[in-house]
Amino acid sequence: MSRRWRGLTWDHPRGYAALQAAADQTGLIDWHIHSLEGFESAPIAQLCEQYDLIVLDHPHLGEALAQGCLQPLDALLPLGSLDMIERNSIGLTHASYRMNGHQWALPLDAATQVMALRPDLLVQAGHAVPEQWQDVLTLSRQTGRVALSLAGPHAFLTLLSMCAALDPALALGDGKRWHQPHVLRQACEWLITLATLSPMSVREANPIALLHHMTTHEDVLLCPLVYGYVNYTCVQDGTPLVFQNAPRVDANPPGSILGGTGIAISQRCQVDTALIDHLLWLLGENAQTRFIPRHAGQPSHVAGWNDPAVNAASNDFYRSTADTLRAASLRPRHNGFIATQTRASLFLRDGLLRGASSAELADGLNTLCAPHNTISERVTSD
Incomplete structure (x- = not known):
């Protein structure tokens, strides 16, 4: 039929x-x-x-x-x-x-960026599951096995989630607001540090490829921000992953961008x-x-x-990441944002590759993304 x-x-x-x-x-x-x-x-x-x-x-x-x-x-x-x-x-x-x-x-x-990890590898490395962003940075410096999701739009989305952890009260969904310079610079510093130490094997992997890699290889023990896929908690080949809430800053809710x-x-x-x-x-x-x-x-x-x-x-999977999903932020939804998201991610990847400073990255993002610099048709949310 x-x-x-x-x-x-x-x-x-x-x-x-x-x-x-x-x-x-x-x-x-x-x-x-x-x-x-x-x-x-x-x-x-x-x-x-x-x-x-x-x-x-x-x-x-x-x-x-x-x-x-x-x-x-x-x-x-x-x-x-x-x-x-x-x-x-x-x-x-x-x-x-x-x-x-x-x-x-x-x-x-329902999905948002959460933390994916291999508990067995963390135990072998002598580390507990990090809860704060400073703990993630320490783990990365000490092991070199913390990966970032940077392919496609995800470099920009990772950066936005870091900003959300630093400034959870700011809502970007209506396209009329943008992060303060000091928030952008701090997030860019984290991004540079983690990207520099991230294993080369997953630098160009989308979230699906990254999570699959983690189940079958041992060079990545944790990714602090990647869109959660329940499918990788139970795999036929390899080692299942565990998902936890995204990292926090002090007592702030976990920062994440809704998917x-x-x-x-x-x-x-x-x-x-x-x-x-x-x-x-x-x-x-x-x-x-x-x-x-x-x-x-x-x-x-x-x-x-x-x-x-x-x-x-x-x-x-669900109980362990629900706090992050409940706190997750919306992206801007105005006409033209998808193109902005693409340009911003490409700008970040190029900047990371050439060794740009956090100030350069933050200034460039402000030029690309701040509402007063964006010429596009906007719609209202309610």
Whole structure:
């Protein structure tokens, strides 16, 4: 039987396995996949011309709204359903997809940058799990086996998470604020120190490749900031990883930049009750605590993060990182931010390669990213 809708997600089991399994049960959706790099940077309008359902990240919303390529979900879903999903969603996962007075995606999956580690290697090295950023820096200096996630947009996202640890009260999500110079310089100093000592083997690895490398090699014992993938807590080959909250500064909450994914409906989609019922089932407690975790997914529902069986199957992945997710910050979502994110990450990698100072990096980021230097169409959040 021909399936009625075409969907696009990303090519990791966390991104596609549960969606495909659910679609196989209903026969409704034909899911296609593209790379993590495509998920992070592909032009959203082009994708919406080809697919009815798009799995996306919240920074793409400004571009999507400027292009008018998504349908507002509050006009499609039954009264009260969005309120229920918001009440049940962890952290800002649901709020991250609300802009201009409308909800544009449902929080299918929750993730943020957390700490990934090999406890066995830490024990061998005679170190405890670091909780503070100063402890991470000490571990890096003493072992040379602390890695950073710097590929693609992740150099900039790592830097933003360090800034969030230093200045957790600053919210960047509306695109109108930017970090103070002393915060940027401190974060850039940390970035330079850790990048200089980071193992060469993972310098160009995206988060998926980095985490896989950690399960099969012993030159990386810890990464302080990498998007959490529950899949690497249980691996067929290699050593499973443990995930903990991101590092803190003193008594501040752990600093992290929200990731995860939402499922959006393009303008080309002919929506009916069967599709809406399927999406609401995916976001419901039963699917989020049972079906999605059993099919390599990572739930957004608080019940999934608190569920004893879900945690037992993942070495407490959810309980051990929930504080970070609850405190995670939003990225700016104005039209043009994806390009800014790309430029800023390239600038940081080039600066690290040529040995730029923290002042040079901070000044360059201020030029690239401060709101008064950004010419782009902005949208409002609520």
